[in-house]
Amino acid sequence: MNIRHFFRADHGIAAVEAAIVLPLMVFFAMGVVELYQYFRTDALMTRAAFSVADGVSMQQDLFDGGPCNLSDHVCTYGALMPDLMRPVDYQNGGSLQIRLLKTENITTGSGQNKQTKTVWKTMPEWGKRCDGSGACVNFKQEYTGTETPAPNDNDTIVIVEVFQTFEPFVISSRYWQALGGPRTLRAASFYRPRFDDLNALQ
Incomplete structure (x- = not known):
């Protein structure tokens, strides 16, 4: 074989191209699926947090006890979460937190420089934490958090946070670990109570 024939030969070019392109396509497809799973989980969490905050804020009173099947029993929202989060495996990595915050007035300065500012208290009036099975404590x-809306005088707000452990597929977990491994996602929603201020659970 002379040198010109060697450079013109195209035997095996398709195989070489496939060997280069195919792994890239596989990793690209895995990345697309992972991103879809991530954003789907995030969207479900955001919707669930909104639904729970909306439901809690509409109650005239909230009861601390069971049987956890009525809208004015706060534990009902923990029991609903596995259904709100389907098809995500919420029972094995999810949790729900519901708080009620009030405002307080803080005075700074003195004399003519005296100013009163309304801020959210950081310690809630009450709170409930529900695990993936729906059990609440x-x-x-x-x-x-810093994303609360601007407070008004004598204001209250219901804060709902949803947490979910996000784990990648087994096939890509080795690469995901290099990027930080499984992580806990968070979504939050805020609603001012519509009727009573819900300052305490009944």
Whole structure:
């Protein structure tokens, strides 16, 4: 074979191209599926947080006890979460937190420079934490989020947070670990109570 024939030969070019392109296409397809799963989970969490916050804020009173099948029983919202989050496996990695915050007035300065500012209290009046199975317990954990709406004097707000552990497919978990591994996603929603201020659970 002379040198000119060698450079003109095209035997095996398709195989070489496939060997280069096919792995890239596989990784691209895996990435698209992973992104879809991520954004679907995030969208479901956002919708669930909105639905729970809306439902809680419409109640005239909220009851702390069971049987967790009435809209004015706060534990009902924990029991509904697995259905609101389908098809995500909420029971094995999800949780729900519901809080009620009030405002307080803070005075700064003195004399003519004295100013009063209305701010949200960081410690809730009451709180409920529900795990993936729907079981709820009382908790009073300081709220450190910064996305709350602007407060008014004597204001209250219902804050709902949904958490979900997001895990990649097994086929891509080795690569996902290199990017930080499984992570906990969070979605939050806020509603001012429509009727009573719901300052305490009955």
